[in-house]
Amino acid sequence: MHRVVVLALEGVIPFELGIPARIFGGAQGPGGEPLYEVITCTLDGRPVGTSAGFAIVVEHDATALATADTVVIPPSAAFGEVGEPGALPPPLAAALALIRPGTRVVSICTAAYVLAAAGLLDGRVATTHWQEARHFQRTFPRVRVDPDVLFVDGGDILTSAGAAAGVDLCLHLVRRDHGSATANQVARRCVVPPWRDGGQAQYIEQPVPEPSAATVALTRAWALEHLHEPLSLRELAAHARMSVRTFTRRFRAEAGMTPGRWLTAQRVELARRLLETSDLTIDHIADRAGFGTANSLRQHLRAAIGISPIAYRRTFHAAPAPGTDPG
Template sequence: MSVAIGFLPVRPHRVVVLALDGVYPFELGIPNRVFTCVPGAYDVVTCAATEDRTVATNADFTVTVGHGPEALESADTVVVPPYDMARIAPELPEPVAAALARIRPGTRIVSICTGAFALAAAGMLDGRPATTHWALAPRFRRMFPRVALDPDVLFIDDGDVLTSAGAASGVDVCLHVVRSDHGSAVANSVARQCVVPPWREGGQAQYIDLPVPEEGATGTAATRAWALENLERPLALAELAEHARMSRRTFARRFQEETGTSPGRWLIQQRVRRARDLLETSELSVDRIAAEVGFATGTSLRQHLHAAIGVSPQAYRNTFRATAAARV
């Protein structure tokens, strides 16, 4: 199934997926699965780093892909899925380095999980923020100290380079690319087609193995759901803890364990997310949107939106309205 976006671009945005030896089959298929849900918008192809186009996976089979490394020269976006940890090294094999060198300047580059190791080995992440699977963070830091690694997030968008954490984070980052290219409505529709959440809360900390909670302990999920229905309210920590029937200290600790972030930071993230939806889909003023999502003033909304995505509410609205107009 797919979702129409109401227009056909002059030329589809070309996504080239680079399959390296040891590639994980599940993640290899994510870009095609997500991007082809937007018909006419993306042309997704898969290539190998060598001309023979045969790629060993980390499973008990090999795959033959449709293109050699020359496909990278025509890419608008390159996606590097993860590959087997046994093949990770500080320096790339010569064919892989040569393949990555074919990518044109300005091309958007996306990595999934250990794909970040290939980008780092190619020098593409030096001095930039990046992420990878939390379990590999110590190894990554030792190998690539010039990269500003943040293992606590699901993905990082640093403009023309995006990196993501393990497995399902590949879905997250591809949906984020669709959202950036075509807006939240299209990304949400794609998420429904893939039967995945359009946006996952929190960071990687919620997936790290932790001790089993003590008997009788309860989680914060119900309180988070309640908070989302009441974002326009101040929602102080004491009120959230009372709703969860916990002490403030216990609630804050459990919240951090389950979401990877603090209650205050989580609330800001949800308010910014809701504000972005309203900026895209409504005619409400900035001050009115601020009130609707729980920011005290329009100034507060402007500050938080700029901190989150680097633009003002009006600039964000103008961008997505221009995109929407192009679809008519």
């Protein structure tokens, strides 16, 4: 069983601390068997205080990190102590040194400061809470900070934006490990969306639009029903009854990305769902998802998740129940 070890540091924020156990702990196989074992440790195995004014008691110390397949570090109110490269407190540096090579390491929110101070993010793209992005970039110039995304998947090292973005990242890992169907089941149990459109750019503080201002939400919903069609920017703007320029500006403000990038992401997600749950041919799935050709689908899927449609289906396909609609 895949072991997830959560490292709780002094001043840990309780909400983010609970995310790994809730998401990974809720992932189940076809027979209801748990897919992950989640344990929590502190540096010395003793209780640590939280940002909410109470302490937590754990059963493990930092030696548990040496047994992990995935290590998750939630944010702490005390991360000001790791404000520059190489500034990790010795006990924390020693704990991180216990992590085996090849172990997946995940930071939630400002825990990215810990990974950056340890040198784990040098030369990599990473993210953190948008309020700290500028300071983080100034402090760690060797890290390429993307302040707009909800999370960054660097393969063996992953970082997430603030607070609830940790949910998005953990669901992404369940999806990466076991497919969209399993991640969707976890999301439904937690009553959260299995995939949030856009990035944290949509949450950055900015002037609130007037209540009467038009929105592109209805057009996004309409586009989801017409992904099989070659939707153009002009068509989307016309549906929203806006000029192309106004539509593009408002779309980015609401969704955190351009209309074209959003459409591609939705089409990739639809293709993944069809690859997992149907026996449709690759050509048919490419058509249903709006990519037109199997070659286009292959290119977009490889760009998004790094594998071909055939390899993805081989890994995650589950035959639909008899009598169900494969689409």
